[in-house]
Amino acid sequence: MSFDYKRVVKFEHNLGEVDKKYRMMGGIALVVLSIFSAKILLILIGIVLIATSYTGWCPVYSGFGKNTCTVTGDANQADAPEEKNDSEKS
Numbered sequence: 001m002s003f004d005y006k007r008v009v010k011f012e013h014n015l016g017e018v019d020k021k022y023r024m025m026g027g028i029a030l031v032v033l034s035i036f037s038a039k040i041l042l043i044l045i046g047i048v049l050i051a052t053s054y055t056g057w058c059p060v061y062s063g064f065g066k067n068t069c070t071v072t073g074d075a076n077q078a079d080a081p082e083e084k085n086d087s088e089k090s
Contacts, residue, residue, distance in 0.1 A: 019068045
């Protein structure tokens, strides 16, 4: 898996709703923690997480071609192989 710089400049949404929620909660937690610990690195990482959650675009995900957005209602149903009933097996 290689990093593709051309995908990074496209700015296509690549974060799903669950990923956005976790990034937002983690970013807020890091910003609050940085207030009490006075660590600049924590506030910078927290701000990046909050910004990527808000925009729905992650440059690292773009570079590696990862996408957590769901196009259809149920992604598991589209990926699951269809089971054949007993009459179709013979």
